[in-house]
Amino acid sequence: MRISKKTILSLWSVSLLSLAAASPSWAEITVDNPKSYETSSHASVGAAFMTIKNSGDQAETIIAASSDICDHVEIHTMSENENGLMQMRKLEGGLEIPANGAVELAPMGYHFMLIGLKNPLEVGSSIHLTLETKNNQKIEITVPVDTRNKSKKN
Numbered sequence: 700m701r702i703s704k705k706t707i708l709s710l711w712s713v714s715l716l717s718l719a720a721a722s723p724s725w726a727e728i729t730v731d732n733p734k735s736y737e738t739s740s741h742a743s744v745g746a747a748f749m750t751i752k753n754s755g756d757q758a759e760t761i762i763a764a765s766s767d768i769c770d771h772v773e774i775h776t777m778s779e780n781e782n783g784l785m786q787m788r789k790l791e792g793g794l795e796i797p798a799n800g801a802v803e804l805a806p807m808g809y810h811f812m813l814i815g816l817k818n819p820l821e822v823g824s825s826i827h828l829t830l831e832t833k834n835n836q837k838i839e840i841t842v843p844v845d846t847r848n849k850s851k852k853n
């Protein structure tokens with residue numbers, strides 16, 4: 700078989716690509732069922748929910764998130780305060796996704812807080828969210844905006 704220079708070059712670039720794909724990353728982060736809810740016309744904050752899965756054998760931590768639809772995004776958790784009221788607070792140190800595990804972000808629990816909305820979130824639209832991990836992975840997500848009131852819709 701005659702191998703041309705061009706073939707050698709393309710083989711070379713293929714092997715470079717596979718090297719890049721195999722670079723150390725023991726955490727495989729994926730996102731299931733992303734969802735956000737519509738906001739009223741004067742709301743300055745919204746929230747995004749999803750299930751974050753890690754199919755790797757090393758834990759990974761979501762340390763930051765960002766979106767072009769708001770000023771900044773915080774990772775929040777909710778817990779009961781001393782007066783028995785549910786209160787949300789910023790999760791310091793990020794959200795750890797265990798190896799071969801998943802963490803669900805849902806109303807009354809973990810969520811991404813979208814702070815300083817530039818426009819209200821409208822049903823049928825979607826927002827773009829970038830998650831950043833401790834090990835410098837970036838995960839791009841499209842989050843559809845749903846209605847808050849299912850019964851109103853039907």
Ligand SMILES: [Cu+2]
Nearest residue numbers: 775787810812
């Ligand atoms: Cu919040």
